[in-house]
Amino acid sequence: MQITRASEYAIRAVLFMARSPYRDVVLKKDICRTQDITPAFLTKIFQPMIKHGIIGSQRGVGGGFFLAKRPEEISLLDVIRAQEGEILLNTCLEEKGTCSRDMICPVHNTWRELRETMLESLSGKTFTDLLQTEQEIQKNLQQNA
Amino acid sequence: MQITRASEYAIRAVLFMARSPYRDVVLKKDICRTQDITPAFLTKIFQPMIKHGIIGSQRGVGGGFFLAKRPEEISLLDVIRAQEGEILLNTCLEEKGTCSRDMICPVHNTWRELRETMLESLSGKTFTDLLQTEQEIQKNLQQNA
């Protein structure tokens, strides 16, 4: 019941890119250095993100990665889904018919509702929200210093 | 991001026992046969449940398992916690200090809130609730038949 390191790193990376001007190319090594991710692993993490249209890539000299969408259009759910696929909680939510107890299982609906809540919560948090939260945290830290 | 088979089976087993009168001993093989769980695996699943005081056991002839609490005192969260430990969503929620980014991470609070929501939802569902839901499902099925 935990997100993977890949999801955590992906969130960090997107948040880092969201701090640069929109569509600016950032260097992989800059992401890795600041966010504590190994280059090889970041490469792997970025591939599904590219396929999902969250980030873009530029090859060759001066190449790198950039956000393919504006931060307000990217949610935590988008990133997690790119890394881990659908959030399901229990196998019985996978496909109609997978659960032979489908029609009589009194827990089924609880899983479905809880899943809905999670999806709403995660899709409601965009990286613009996170940037704003970040600024508020830093303001509070300075005030208390 | 899924519950384990062990949790699923544990929930099934408790639900089954909750249908018998309180503290009645039920046979392992009856649980296994009706709930599609292998005896050896159920044995393993039941041990942490006993330690958590959710179910009790009786050795010897005529022995078996029984609910150590009333169904209304057992929640889905109790069973899941017995099987899987704490629900944490991200390692940064584990222990104070585990996350070096603790003070500046803008996502931290989202994890914490989402976790709270899940805990509330799961602790709010008792096995009395599930039994009632079950009866409603069966009533609806009969009406539509």
Add this chain to the structure above:
DNA sequence: TGATTGTTGACTTGTTCCGTTAACTTTCTG
């Protein structure tokens, strides 16, 4: 005493997590 039950710990098999490695392609610069 012996059959019937639960207890415990070690074991197995398969999958997922968390990466690494190496060969390859694209792009820019001189």
Add this chain to the structure above:
DNA sequence: CAGAAAGTTAACGGAACAAGTCAACAATCA
């Protein structure tokens, strides 16, 4: 056009976890 600087892809590998199994043991009852 050569070569350096990037990203791409597929395969590999160790560790941990999931999902069970097994066998020796302890307790209980008839």
